[in-house]
Amino acid sequence: DAGVTQSPTHLIKTRGQQVTLRCSPKSGHDTVSWYQQALGQGPQFIFQYYEEEERQRGNFPDRFSGHQFPNYSSELNVNALLLGDSALYLCASGRLPRTPWETQYFGPGTRLLVL
Amino acid sequence: AQKVTQAQTEISVVEKEDVTLDCVYETRDTTYYLFWYKQPPSGELVFLIRRNSFDEQNEISGRYSWNFQKSTSSFNFTITASQVVDSAVYFCALSEALEGDTNAGKSTFGDGTTLTVKP
Numbered sequence: 001d002a003g004v005t006q007s008p009t010h011l012i013k014t015r016g017q018q019v020t021l022r023c024s025p026k027s028g029h030d031t032v033s034w035y036q037q038a039l040g041q042g043p044q045f046i047f048q049y050y051e052e053e054e055r056q057r058g059n060f061p062d063r064f065s066g067h068q069f070p071n072y073s074s075e076l077n078v079n080a081l082l083l084g085d086s087a088l089y090l091c092a093s094g095r096l097p098r099t100p101w102e103t104q105y106f107g108p109g110t111r112l113l114v115l
Numbered sequence: 116a117q118k119v120t121q122a123q124t125e126i127s128v129v130e131k132e133d134v135t136l137d138c139v140y141e142t143r144d145t146t147y148y149l150f151w152y153k154q155p156p157s158g159e160l161v162f163l164i165r166r167n168s169f170d171e172q173n174e175i176s177g178r179y180s181w182n183f184q185k186s187t188s189s190f191n192f193t194i195t196a197s198q199v200v201d202s203a204v205y206f207c208a209l210s211e212a213l214e215g216d217t218n219a220g221k222s223t224f225g226d227g228t229t230l231t232v233k234p
Contacts, residue, residue, distance in 0.1 A: 042206050042224030056221050106160035
């Protein structure tokens with residue numbers, strides 16, 4: 001049973017460019033959340049998708065957008081990249097709890113470096 | 116707004132010592148979920164334990180145990196008989212329950228505690 005997968009693993013971009021990161025959830029999961037983790041900090045919630053719609057959003061500008069596909073996979077798009085967007089981007093999948101003990105599982109992340 | 120504070124930035128212990136990682140949280144929600152995750156150098160967050168706000172029972176799972184106290188808004192995590200493989204960054208996280216359902220919404224993380232276990 002494959003866990004959460006993300007691609008690419010590493011990415012280097014220059015300021016002003018656009019980037020797309022991809023995530024495939026764990027089998028049986030239907031929600032996908034994206035997090036940004038700057039060096040030395042904890043992950044920060046960007047947004048969550050369920051049934052192909054953005055369900056919740058954190059304090060991130062509109063340059064950050066996403067999409068969820070019918071197969072539950074998801075993309076994170078960042079436009080007009082800034083140096084401060086350099087971080088590890090984590091994807092987490094889960095599902096609406098059918099028991100109290102459901103939780104979310106994280107992928108290995110994509111390391112983005114903006115020069 | 117939700118907030119998670121991990122006051123310990125770095126902890127270093129010698130193998131076989133017990134170590135407790137502190138976590139203090141702030142939330143206005145009456146229903147919420149607390150988690151501990153481990154992040155090895157590879158970067159992937161590994162789920163360790165979860166506790167619901169309405170269940171203050173403390174438990175032990177193998178070498179892991181936790182102490183959840185709503186009165187002090189603390190959710191501390193203990194590793195007994197630490198091992199070198201326990202070396203990692205540990206994150207405490209708080210998730211809200213969205214109004215109308217029991218689904219855990221967005222998670223708020225602390226800034227992590229770097230644990231180094233020396234042989």
